[in-house]
Amino acid sequence: MIDFGSDRPVHRQLADIIRADIAAGRLKPGQALPSETRLMQQYELGRVAVRQALGVLRSEGLVVTVKREGSYVRPQVPLQRVVIAGPAEVAARMPSPDERKEFDIPEGVPVFVLSEAGRRKRILPADRTILAWPKAADSD
Incomplete structure (x- = not known):
C-alpha cells in the first residue's frame, strides 16, 4: 500500500508496487496493467501521480504504453x-x-x-x- 506519510514520493511507491508485481510474476509479459482510473481508485492517488509512476516504469523498460489502449508489461525479448x-x-x-x-x-x-x-x-x-x-x- 501507499504510505502517505513517507518521505518517498507516492508515484515512486506506486512504481515500486507495480515493479514488484512484475518481478513476482503477478503481472506477466504482454499483460495489460490496470487502467489509470483503476490505479487511481485502488491506491487513492491522482492522475498525475499514476502517470508519473508509469513514466518511471517506461524509463526502466518494464512497461510500454500504447496511446488510446493503455500500458502493458513489456514482452520478453530473446537475447x-x-x-x-x-x-x-x-x-x-x-x-x-x-x-x-x-x-x-x-x-x-x-x-x-x-x-x-x-x-x-x-x-x-x-x-x-x-x-x-x-x-x-x-x-x-
Whole structure:
C-alpha cells in the first residue's frame, strides 16, 4: 500500500508496487496493467501521480504504453549473443529517436555501440544483447 506519510514520493511507491508485481510474476509479459482510473481508485492517488509512476516504469523498460489502449508489461525479448573476435571498443549510450524506431527499443533502454577494426559501427540494444569475448588460451 501507499504510505502517505513517507518521505518517498507516492508515484515512486506506486512504481515500486507495480515493479514488484512484475518481478513476482503477478503481472506477466504482454499483460495489460490496470487502467489509470483503476490505479487511481485502488491506491487513492491522482492522475498525475499514476502517470508519473508509469513514466518511471517506461524509463526502466518494464512497461510500454500504447496511446488510446493503455500500458502493458513489456514482452520478453530473446537475447542475442555477440562474440567479439578482435580488438574492439564498446560504448553505452541512449539511442536516438531514429534508432529507437529502427530497432524497436522502448523508452529507457540504452544501446551498445560496438566499434571493431575494419568493420562498421554496430548499434545493439542493451536489453537483448550479451557481449562476449573469446577466452584466451591459458599461458602456463
